[in-house]
Amino acid sequence: MSFEKLNLIEPLLRALNTEGYTTPTPIQEQSIPILLERRDLLACAQTGTGKTAAFTLPILQLLHQDELFVKGPAGIKALILTPTRELAIQIGESIAAYGKYLRIRHTVIFGGVPQRSQTDALRAGVDILVATPGRLLDLMDQRFVKLQTLKVLVLDEADRMLDMGFIHDVKKVIAKVPTQRQTLFFSATMPPEIAKLADTILTNPQRVEVTPVSSTANTIQQSVFFVEKRDKKKLLLHLLKDQSIATALVFARTKHGADRVAKDLNQAGVRAEAIHGNKSQGARQRALSNFKSQHTRVLVATDIAARGIDVEDLSTVINYELPNVPETYVHRIGRTGRAGASGVSYSFCDEEEKEYLSDIHKLIKKTIPVVEDHPYPLLHAGMPKTHAAPAQRQGNSGNQQRRQGPGGGNRSRRPGGQGQQARSGNGRDGGRQGRSTDLPDLNQPAGDTPTQRPDNKGNAGRSEHGRHAGGRPDNRNQGGRSDNKNNGGRSGNGNTSNGRRSGNGHASGRPGNASPSQPGHSTHTGRSGQVKNADQPAKANQSDWSSLSDSQSDLDWGGGLHLSYE
Structure with missing residues (x-):
């Protein structure tokens, strides 16, 4: 099925084509028609299924149609609640990408930063608000956020909000939104308290359930290097001395990190370019074209920016930073070893990332071989392991291939x-x-x-x-x-x-x-x-x-x- 058959409007189809998407993922194929009918939705979907686009695309279309045909009071029309700041940012980036040809305004608010620029954006007026519960309640108490005009409420990763202690904040927000609304409820699991909350806030919902990818191709030779965080740059340069690596796709967690890695490589004489959400579409296309033609040897990408990348005969994928979402690992290394071809995946793991590696092993049901003979070993590997906080699963890693629908990005914890x-x-x-x-x-x-x-x-x-x-x-x-x-x-x-x-x-x-x-x-x-x-x-x-x-x-x-x- 194509996106055209989902009855999406032309501006959205054009944006999807620009991003390189032609075929929706299962969660998108099932959810979008339901949401375009303004029905409530209960979706059991984990990260890596493309759920961000499953709700952002229909919300953009409904708000655009209402703007054209149903004139109403100005104000926030859609509220998307998410447990973590990076997931909120990732959703904001998705809205910006899919809604680039629409006149829909949105902003993202989250705690941990001064609120001035956020309140300025709210004063200017927004149609879609993406928020974390703590900052949202603060700004509601200060009367910067008013939800009387709300038409759509989205709870993303509801089970994570329960795990992180936000469930009472979420209930406070729900108590202040109009009862006449469309509600979208996304959760990877359904513990009793989450199921009870869903029953309370949903009206005759349609239920959708999908299973994420959990296996890697046998044609991919995987290995992991335990390395100090400060030595990752040196290890990367050490690996790239191997001239048999004609091109390599390197993954970083953040835009800042991608820029830093590309800069370090260029300074060391390795031609590299970075692509991420802050790059213009033209710059991203040029970087991808240079990479495909091997004019650029290394392409450093964030998970969000890499969703539309489809490079034939890519031999090597390097995880400079391990993803905190294990499904994202599967998507990353799936860029190589396609159609029966062989591929190589190298992953760098520092002390803080050991728990991420453990999660990956559980998902793919095997242990990745460790390369011990390298010049930059992890010096404190024998020290007591730091217990990492639970994964703040703040975004969809999405289906990464070009012919698959859009998904979300990697989240950092x-x-x-x-x-x-x-x-x-x-x-x-x-x-x-x-x-x-x-x-x-x-x-x-x-x-x-x-x-x-x-x-x-x-x-x-x-x-x-x-x-x-x-x-x-x-x-x-x-x-x-x-x-x-x-x-x-x-x-x-x-x-x-x-x-x-x-x-x-x-x-x-x-x-x-x-x-x-x-x-x-x-x-x-x-x-x-x-x-x-x-x-x-x-x-x-x-x-x-x-x-x-x-x-x-x-x-x-x-x-x-x-x-x-x-």
Whole structure:
């Protein structure tokens, strides 16, 4: 079946053709006709099935037709709720790509960044709003978001919202939207609480269920390299010394990461180009043409931008960063070894990505062989493994072949993300630490945090060792006020050794029992009876972060960064 047979309007067909899609995926083929009839939908679909396009295409068409034939009040017509910021961004990119020939306005809002640019976009007016629950409720409370004109409500990855603690926030939002609406409910699984919620908010829904891909071709020779994150560039250059690799498709998680890898390769004398959502269509087509003609040896791509790529005789796929969604791995390496031809897949895995690799092994039901004899081994492979946070499955990896329908993109999760309520193997990422001006790596987006109102000491996450956890913990070696031994005196998050609360608020220690200095920890010389705590956590500049609510304390995207799609 083609998209033309799904009764999509010409502007959408033109956009799909521009993106390189001709055939819908099963979820798209089943869902689009139902949604165009304005029926409620309950879809059991995992990441990798193309579900993002399954709801964005009909929403765009319905809103376009309403704009032409049903004049109504201005305001938000469609709300798409998603558990994580990167999934929200990916959906926004899909709307921008599919709706490029329509006059439909949209924006994306999520926590962890100042809200000014988001509220400016809302004031200008939007038809489609993509949002994470925490930031949405904040802006609703501030009266920046009004949903009286809402016609379509989408809950994407509802089971993930339950896992991440957003279900009560979702219920608060649902209570404030019109009862006369079309509701689309997507979930990979149906635990009892999710099934109960679906029964509550859906009216005579049509049910659709699809199964994602879960196997790799036997013609693909797969291998994995355990490597330090900082050494991945060197390892990539080492592999590319093999001149038998005529061309290689390299996958990165983010646009920034793709640009960085391409830049590093060019500086090392390897001709490379990057393609991602921030590149113009013309630039992407030129890069793909150069790659197909082998004028460019390496094409570095994000999963979203690579969805329309179809390169014959591609021999090598390199996962510079492992995807956090295992189905995405299957789609990535499926670019090689087609039609019975042989292919090679190399995957780089650092310490934080080991859990992603484990998920991939479970999906494909086999263990990928490890290459141990290489010049940049993972130095800390024998250290206790950090327990990564649950996968924030924030986007559809989609079907990646050119003749398949559009899907979503890869999503990033950050193990034990700062500011999240995450379970961390060593506890150092546990809980919120109040507002901080120390920005984490922009290349590691994480999920929005549930709407809570913690005090400034922070809420301790589930930590096995308790180190760095905020609040008033009970474990050993934790900061805050504690009666246990080995706890620091009034240290916000210190790791003092034999410290006691003294009259002047300083921690005293026995000679020779100094704790190693850690960033943001109390330092003790062990030389004197009373030594001031050094490197105490500085108070955040409240003027810089006054716009951040408590539910936005996860700063993985950094202050001042805003992605708006208009």
